[in-house]
Amino acid sequence: MNHIENSSISPHLQAERRRLLDAIAEIRKSGEIAPAYYWLTLQVDTKETGKTYEYIKLNLKKPEDTKVKARSLGKPGSERHREWRSAIARRDAIVELEQQIKLVEDLIDRQSVRSKLVLLHQTEQDG
Numbered sequence: 001m002n003h004i005e006n007s008s009i010s011p012h013l014q015a016e017r018r019r020l021l022d023a024i025a026e027i028r029k030s031g032e033i034a035p036a037y038y039w040l041t042l043q044v045d046t047k048e049t050g051k052t053y054e055y056i057k058l059n060l061k062k063p064e065d066t067k068v069k070a071r072s073l074g075k076p077g078s079e080r081h082r083e084w085r086s087a088i089a090r091r092d093a094i095v096e097l098e099q100q101i102k103l104v105e106d107l108i109d110r111q112s113v114r115s116k117l118v119l120l121h122q123t124e125q126d127g
Contacts, residue, residue, distance in 0.1 A: 009111050009112055010108075010111060013104055013108050013111065014108070017087075017104045017105065017108065020097050020101045020104065024097050024098070025092050026053055027094055028094070030090065030091070031087065032083070032087045033087060033091050033094065034084065034087035034088040034091040035091075036091070037057065037061055037063075038058060038084075038088065039058075039059050039088065040056055040057065040059070040073070040081070040084060041056070041057045042054060042057075042070075042076065043056075043057050055072050055073075055075065055076075055086075056072070056073040056075070056076055056078070056081040057071065057072060057073065058070065058096065100126050
């Protein structure tokens with residue numbers, strides 16, 4: 001893909017691409033980003049006494065893994081839980097923005113190809 005800014009490409013698409021890249025940079029500056037394949041779950045345990053305990057589990061399962069690895073982050077709302085929840089939210093936001101960038105870049109590439117075809121057609125008519 002050729003993402004060089006070209007005068008025949010919409011400045012609006014170029015501006016949108018820059019805006020999305022800036023948004024990703026801001027998210028990255030705001031804190032840790034969770035790696036792929038991590039997610040949180042709530043585990044509820046009820047003891048024989050009838051007392052119920054809730055724990056947040058940090059789960060990891062890479063494609064090559066056969067089992068889910070999990071570790072406790074403590075009670076819901078604990079500092080470690082909040083940190084991981086925020087890191088996962090940042091990761092998910094970046095993934096969404098990257099998908100939007102891909103769409104914008106596809107439009108830019110399409111527009112670039114179309115403008116080259118129009119120039120080629122005009123050159124053939126002039127020649």
